[in-house]
Amino acid sequence: MNMQIVILGQGLWLQVAAALVASQLRPWGVRCTAVEVPGEPEPGSVASGPELHGLCRLLGQSWQELLLKARGSFNLGTDYRDALTHQAAGAAGPARWFVPFGHLGLKSEAAEFAQGLFSYLAGQAEQGPEPYCLAALAAWQGKFAVPPANRTDLRDMLDFGLHLDRQGLCAWLRRFSERQGVRFVAADALFSAQTAQGPIASVQLAGGESLPVDFCLDCRPRTGVKSGAVMLQLFAGDPQQGPGKPCTSAERVPWGWLVRHPLANGCVWQTEFDPQVQKRDQVQAWLDGNLGALDWQLRSRQTSSPDEVWTGNCLQLGPVVETLDSPLLGAMGPLQALLVSWLDMLPNQASCPATARLFNGYWQQYREELNTYLTLHETPLETHTGRLFARLGRVPTAETDAVRPVQLMTMLYGLGLRPELPSRLLLDNEPAQVGAALAQIRRRLDTLVTNMPSHAQTLARCLDGRPAHPSY
Amino acid sequence: MTAALVERQRIVILGGGTAGWMTAAALSKYLPAARFSIQVIESTQIGTVGVGEATIPHIRQFNQWIGLDETEFIRAVGATYKLAIRFSGWGEAEADYYHPFGLSGEDLNGLPFHQYWLWLRQHQQSDLKAFGDYSLAVLMAQNNRFRYPSADPREACSAFNYAFHMDATLYAQLLRRHCLARGVQWLDARVAAVHQHASGDIRALQLEDGRQLAGDLFIDCTGFAGVLIEQTLRAGYDNWQHWLPCDRALAVPSQPDPTPPVYTHALATAAGWQWRIPLQHRTGNGLVYASAYLDDAQASELLLAGLQEQALDEPRPLRFVTGRRRQSWLKNCVAIGLSSGFLEPLESTSLYLIQVAIQQLLACFPGDTVSEVERDHFNRSMELEYQRVRDFLILHYKLNHRPELFWRHCATMPIPDSLAQRLVMYRETGHLLEYRQGLFQPASWLAVMLGQGCYPERLDARLDNQRPDAVAEWLTGYQQQLQSLTHQMPLHSQALQSNQHPGSQPPAVQSLYGYRSRP
Numbered sequence: 001m002n003m004q005i006v007i008l009g010q011g012l013w014l015q016v017a018a019a020l021v022a023s024q025l026r027p028w029g030v031r032c033t034a035v036e037v038p039g040e041p042e043p044g045s046v047a048s049g050p051e052l053h054g055l056c057r058l059l060g061q062s063w064q065e066l067l068l069k070a071r072g073s074f075n076l077g078t079d080y081r082d083a084l085t086h087q088a089a090g091a092a093g094p095a096r097w098f099v100p101f102g103h104l105g106l107k108s109e110a111a112e113f114a115q116g117l118f119s120y121l122a123g124q125a126e127q128g129p130e131p132y133c134l135a136a137l138a139a140w141q142g143k144f145a146v147p148p149a150n151r152t153d154l155r156d157m158l159d160f161g162l163h164l165d166r167q168g169l170c171a172w173l174r175r176f177s178e179r180q181g182v183r184f185v186a187a188d189a190l191f192s193a194q195t196a197q198g199p200i201a202s203v204q205l206a207g208g209e210s211l212p213v214d215f216c217l218d219c220r221p222r223t224g225v226k227s228g229a230v231m232l233q234l235f236a237g238d239p240q241q242g243p244g245k246p247c248t249s250a251e252r253v254p255w256g257w258l259v260r261h262p263l264a265n266g267c268v269w270q271t272e273f274d275p276q277v278q279k280r281d282q283v284q285a286w287l288d289g290n291l292g293a294l295d296w297q298l299r300s301r302q303t304s305s306p307d308e309v310w311t312g313n314c315l316q317l318g319p320v321v322e323t324l325d326s327p328l329l330g331a332m333g334p335l336q337a338l339l340v341s342w343l344d345m346l347p348n349q350a351s352c353p354a355t356a357r358l359f360n361g362y363w364q365q366y367r368e369e370l371n372t373y374l375t376l377h378e379t380p381l382e383t384h385t386g387r388l389f390a391r392l393g394r395v396p397t398a399e400t401d402a403v404r405p406v407q408l409m410t411m412l413y414g415l416g417l418r419p420e421l422p423s424r425l426l427l428d429n430e431p432a433q434v435g436a437a438l439a440q441i442r443r444r445l446d447t448l449v450t451n452m453p454s455h456a457q458t459l460a461r462c463l464d465g466r467p468a469h470p471s472y
Numbered sequence: 473m474t475a476a477l478v479e480r481q482r483i484v485i486l487g488g489g490t491a492g493w494m495t496a497a498a499l500s501k502y503l504p505a506a507r508f509s510i511q512v513i514e515s516t517q518i519g520t521v522g523v524g525e526a527t528i529p530h531i532r533q534f535n536q537w538i539g540l541d542e543t544e545f546i547r548a549v550g551a552t553y554k555l556a557i558r559f560s561g562w563g564e565a566e567a568d569y570y571h572p573f574g575l576s577g578e579d580l581n582g583l584p585f586h587q588y589w590l591w592l593r594q595h596q597q598s599d600l601k602a603f604g605d606y607s608l609a610v611l612m613a614q615n616n617r618f619r620y621p622s623a624d625p626r627e628a629c630s631a632f633n634y635a636f637h638m639d640a641t642l643y644a645q646l647l648r649r650h651c652l653a654r655g656v657q658w659l660d661a662r663v664a665a666v667h668q669h670a671s672g673d674i675r676a677l678q679l680e681d682g683r684q685l686a687g688d689l690f691i692d693c694t695g696f697a698g699v700l701i702e703q704t705l706r707a708g709y710d711n712w713q714h715w716l717p718c719d720r721a722l723a724v725p726s727q728p729d730p731t732p733p734v735y736t737h738a739l740a741t742a743a744g745w746q747w748r749i750p751l752q753h754r755t756g757n758g759l760v761y762a763s764a765y766l767d768d769a770q771a772s773e774l775l776l777a778g779l780q781e782q783a784l785d786e787p788r789p790l791r792f793v794t795g796r797r798r799q800s801w802l803k804n805c806v807a808i809g810l811s812s813g814f815l816e817p818l819e820s821t822s823l824y825l826i827q828v829a830i831q832q833l834l835a836c837f838p839g840d841t842v843s844e845v846e847r848d849h850f851n852r853s854m855e856l857e858y859q860r861v862r863d864f865l866i867l868h869y870k871l872n873h874r875p876e877l878f879w880r881h882c883a884t885m886p887i888p889d890s891l892a893q894r895l896v897m898y899r900e901t902g903h904l905l906e907y908r909q910g911l912f913q914p915a916s917w918l919a920v921m922l923g924q925g926c927y928p929e930r931l932d933a934r935l936d937n938q939r940p941d942a943v944a945e946w947l948t949g950y951q952q953q954l955q956s957l958t959h960q961m962p963l964h965s966q967a968l969q970s971n972q973h974p975g976s977q978p979p980a981v982q983s984l985y986g987y988r989s990r991p
């Protein structure tokens with residue numbers, strides 16, 4: 001195959017796209033050129049969920065290597081704290097909950113476990129599902145051990161991603177791509193030449209070089225004046241703090257959420273605010289007052305994205321991924337999902353309008369599912385998902401992998417929604433039996449956590465290149 | 473929002489066909505008698521539709537769900553195994569292919585098998601066999617063999633699943649016995665009128681003998697009549713006949729086949745198609761046709777002429793309008809079965825749609841009041857299921873080069889956008905998208921598309937630098953392996969005799985294609 005793929009962009013998105021495409025298509029003879037446009041260096045961090053293992057599989061690399069090179073830490077989910085809303089509602093103490101990637105209980109296939117647990121909790125003084133969630137227990141106690149390959153049960157319960165240093169990740173991906181034969185060219189300016197039928201025939205670099213194109217992946221964020229709704233983001237590294245817990249933390253602050261990614265050496269704070277509603281000075285003052293003096297940097301994110309990612313022979317990845325790059329989500333997952341989906345339907349002609357339309361439909365669904373997840377952080381009952389959960393303790397079947405059902409359910413529960421109706425599929429079970437079964441599960445989970453090393457110990461082993469999992 | 477429900481929730485199921493008894497069986501399994509009363513009312517005077525004999529693998533899960541032993545089920549309903557549907561005359565008069573409950577081939581170097589097969593076909597590899605010959609389920613169907621699939625995804629025998637042909641009347645009777653033992657109340661009576669609350673919710677059913685039967689939640693299983701959902705609540709109906717033009721059927725039983733095939737046969741005819749469903753004690757036959765192209769007398773003649781065994785009765789006529797109730801759940805009434813819509817029986821999907829509706833109803837079961845949330849969720853889920861099955865059915869009609877007027881009409885008729893886009897994408901790249909929710913995945917679409925001569929114009933770009941002879945050699949070895957596996961299996965009739973041990977079956981899974989996760 002003599003296909004030529006040109007990837008435009010900078011920083012992380014360019015590197016992810018180049019590495020993924022090269023790993024999948026170089027063995028088939030496809031030529032990849034990555035055109036690096038000028039841009040600021042990208043400090044900060046990236047939080048990924050378990051989809052990272054999919055990325056590593058596609059690259060044929062181990063996550064241990066990635067962890068080592070990008071000085072990362074483990075990520076079992078998000079530890080949420082919301083003292084503000086909780087206090088406003090008159091409840092005592094800060095509300096805290098955990099949104100895991102792994103499932104609740106001991107078995108992933110246990111039908112109706114979550115519904116049974118929510119019904120049981122309705123009759124208990126103790127409120128949260130966390131004691132029945134291994135990921136939450138481990139994260140809250142600052143513990144973690146990598147599940148051995150033959151323990152699929154533990155792998156499901158402790159499904160994890162990584163927090164990574166953004167620049168370390170970029171450098172690692174770039175080295176990988178170079179080994180795969182990707183050609184990197186730096187270009188100050190470029191423009192694309194279209195054929196008479198519409199597709200891009202070549203990319204012209206400022207120096208005069210012309211790159212022929214069969215397919216173009218444009219990973220540049222939207223250029224020009226940012227119109228419509230824009231969110232401003234502040235982020236800062238804090239080298240004083242150790243990796244601590246194996247999870248992302250998110251705390252409600254007056255303008256939104258303050259998110260913390262632990263790394264092997266320190267952590268990164270990030271937050272986002274709407275400049276129409278909040279003054280930067282006020283946000284900065286709050287951050288300085290609460291976190292001490294840190295070197296805060298600013299970037300922006302446009303929130304409304306185009307409906308079409310794939311037009312002609314070009315994927316406009318940058319502008320769409322940008323819109324999902326909120327501190328609560330991160331853009332790695334969406335970018336990876338779009339690239340994998342495109343690779344799955346790889347065409348061998350420049351124009352495939354129907355394929356592009358279906359791909360764009362997939363993207364719109366993905367975006368909708370992520371946006372629903374973001375919306376329900378603030379106004380859960382305005383979403384169909386929130387209302388369904390509040391009534392039946394269920395969430396709608398997703399059409400994409402954007403958000404896991406367990407994330408939706410634990411988030412909604414954490415936000416204070418309680419299912420009105422018990423599951424009718426469990427009415428046959430006596431409450432005493434349910435209580436006894438849950439107590440047993442809780443004991444099993446407690447034992448598992450008690451025997452786990454601390455996150456710091458596991459991380460140190462991994463960073464030293466030693467086997468990551470001790471015996472359970 | 474609507475009817476306040478009282479202490480012991482009264483569930484009234486109107487209709488004692490397959491839908492009514494399947495619903496009663498599932499509800500009585502999960503809803504404790506102390507808190508729920510379940511009544512089934514049917515009119516033997518009116519009777520049931522009496523067809524619905526071919527199933528898909530999901531029926532096994534349903535039976536397991538309600539605690540019905542598979543061996544007992546097979547004995548009680550005269551069942552035979554089913555591994556595929558054989559389509560003869562579809563697409564072209566000479567065409568003959570199978571839509572199996574199984575996968576064809578294995579992914580190679582990360583690319584789907586069919587891409588390689590199509591590519592070798594383009595390279596005119598002489599020893600390339602038909603696409604279906606790389607499917608174990610198809611080879612088993614062709615050779616009339618049967619064994620249980622393996623639940624271990626590493627084994628070749630894990631790539632298929634099985635279902636049954638069964639006597640629908642006997643199945644309803646079996647379910648009825650099962651339900652009565654669980655405390656379901658049963659009444660043989662005809663409903664003459666329906667009483668509503670001021671809100672529009674149904675309050676009570678007025679029986680012909682003057683009795684009134686009050687309830688809190690009503691399940692309409694009255695078949696095409698839709699006594700509650702349509703005659704009373706006027707839910708409205710989306711007519712899909714412009715996409716699926718058959719509107720009549722004739723059904724007739726014939727003598728049993730001593731060596732019953734392990735597939736359903738669907739033979740395309742001049743204005744529709746004829747089914748043949750082998751049971752242990754008889755053979756079910758029927759003709760589905762479009763009345764605009766074939767009159768009833770011609771249809772009857774065609775059906776009887778096409779029987780392979782002697783008829784046991786006169787052909788029984790059935791009329792239907794393909795489509796879907798706009799809202800299957802309206803007020804305090806949920807329509808399940810033919811009352812909620814009808815997609816013709818070409819892919820044996822009606823009982824599956826009943827099963828999905830029951831599962832959804834249980835998942836969304838209302839409390840003291842029925843709220844918009846559960847109604848909305850139920851209706852949305854069912855709409856998607858129906859639409860996706862509908863598109864797959866239309867595909868069978870649309871892809872054809874037959875000369876008859878009916879088939880010319882089908883080939884040129886407009887189709888839903890959702891289907892048109894899928895078809896064009898397939899033609900552009902040879903790829904098909906998987907659904908997250910919905911029954912038929914790419915394996916099924918490919919069986920029909922390739923079986924009916926629909927090939928993509930281009931293929932995946934990655935194939936360009938492969939060596940055809942090396943790939944062809946791999947395919948040959950693979951196919952030989954499947955063949956030798958098939959010939960080691962017992963014949964279907966032997967398997968029916970020997971598989972008599974309760975609990976010996978593999979666990980039921982909710983997939984058409986067996987025990988591999990990728991459809």
Ligand SMILES: Cc1cc2nc3c(=O)[nH]c(=O)nc-3n(C[C@H](O)[C@H](O)[C@H](O)COP(=O)(O)OP(=O)(O)OC[C@H]3O[C@@H](n4cnc5c(N)ncnc54)[C@H](O)[C@@H]3O)c2cc1C
Pocket residue numbers: 486487488489490491492513514515516518519520521522523524525526527640661662663664693694695696697699721722723758790792808809810811817820821822823824
């Ligand atoms: C030609 C044809 C072939 C088919 N083949 C298949 C197949 O191979 N596979 C498959 O899965 N499905 C098939 N189906 C569909 C399948 O037959 C039905 O989905 C299934 O039988 C369920 O029917 P039902 O219970 O909804 O309706 P019915 O069987 O019609 O039952 C309706 C019930 O309502 C009662 N009733 C109606 N009005 C009143 C009243 N006023 N008072 C009291 N009681 C009343 C009747 O007495 C009866 O008990 C086929 C359908 C047709 C038409």
